[in-house]
Amino acid sequence: MNVFSILSDVLKLEKVYAIFGIIVFTGILTLSSRYVPSEGVGGGGTSPFERPVVLLQYATIGISLILLALRPKSAFRVVWRDPFLWGLVLMTPISFVWSDFPSFSLKRGISTLQTTMFGVYLASRYDRKELLDIVTWALGITAVFSFLYTLALPGSGIEKGIHSGAWRGPLVHKNVLAQLTALISLPTCLAAIHSPPKYRKRLWAVFIITVLLVLLTRSKTGLMVFLTLMMLVPLFKILQSRGGIAIPVMIFAIFVVSSGTTILAENWEPFLYGLGKDPSLSGRTYLWQASIDMIRLRPWFGYGYQAFWQGTGAANQVWLAIRYVAPHSHNGFINISLDLGLVGLFFFVMSLLTMFVRGIALLRIEKSPAEMWPLLYASFLLLYNQTESTIIQHNNLFWILHVAVSLSLGYVRKLSPSEVREYRDKQAYFAAMNETPSSPSPSLNSAKFSE
Structure with missing residues (x-):
């Protein structure tokens, strides 16, 4: 096994860590609905998995701090952006x-500052497309797990009492699941739009599961937020290709309504x-x-x-x-x-x-x-x-x-004309040498970022 294959395995393992870390912070691993009664039923309780999950959260943060320390330049580059x-x-x-x-x-x-470090790690380690892919994987797994959990354990995953019949999945309350699934609809929808055809059907299937979960929670806020976000997707798509003020005004009107x-x-x-x-x-x-x-x-x-x-x-x-x-x-x-x-x-x-x-x-x-x-x-x-x-x-x-x-x-x-010419010269050079640049150059239509 050569150095490059080892490095590739390490990078894949790091992505698995990032995906698992996001899943840990969703709260689904506590299986709270199994141990905490529904609102209005009475009684109380806590999940025996809460403490282990908290330990996993701190382990995730600890690993992210180590990885940030190993790549200080990339960490400092993103820290100053906001x-x-x-x-x-x-x-x-x-x-x-x-x-x-x-x-x-x-x-x-202090705990919030520590939690923030995991977000810094994600921003410094992955570009926006990679970050979207990682979030899609993590939240897609969360949605499927929540759906299957409720089907397997309806006595726990479906509310009794005040919100009888509403789904809460493995979480403590239906509104918590609604909030999470409204979020999950975003990356799964975007990933399905731009994914290769061989993955598209699977991603749309996950998106449909997410929509079902939003509906089954019976949350009015969750449903309204989901519908609004879905209306914004085509408008933002139009905004990519058209100027003028009509689309921004329409977007603002949708927010207000x-x-x-x-x-x-x-x-x-x-x-x-x-x-x-x-x-x-x-x-x-x-x-x-x-x-x-x-x-x-x-x-x-x-x-x-x-x-x-x-x-x-x-x-x-x-x-x-x-x-x-x-x-x-x-x-x-x-x-x-x-x-x-x-x-x-x-x-x-x-x-x-x-x-x-x-x-x-x-x-x-x-x-x-x-x-x-x-x-x-x-x-x-x-x-x-x-x-x-x-x-x-x-x-x-x-x-x-x-x-x-x-x-x-x-x-x-936007890139200036001189930067466009420089970009073309570099691409022509590397094409002639049958090589690729050591660091990715921006595309002709790309944004240029300065710190």
């Missing part, structure tokens, strides 16, 4: 200074029944108002990272106002404002805006369907955080992908 992201990340452990629960915020902040529809769907009872009814019918609007009132008391830096919703913390005032114990604000933008104030919200919004701006610039230059992935993921974050909270959480897949996607995008510009 300063707003790092402003947000560094606020999490520092927030112990003003937190109502200093040790808790410090511990969770879908956002309003999602909020209305999740808060239908208050519009119908008005105030003064049972808290179970109050929807999220009262929770949002009570949370915003608390933000006004400490607007700039919040109550400390993940400190607000602690049992003896400031959340008691919100719970008294809405008359039930909410685990979070059910809105990512409100939640981050409670944790890290308007400063933290500014960092997140600017990071998300950077993803949109660079994603659109990239989409204008590159023609591959894979280049739609950053824009679609940013859209997913924007839509889902209106009724759920997926912003900067420790050991959380959505945060890892935010880091990986954001840091995979550099500054984009």
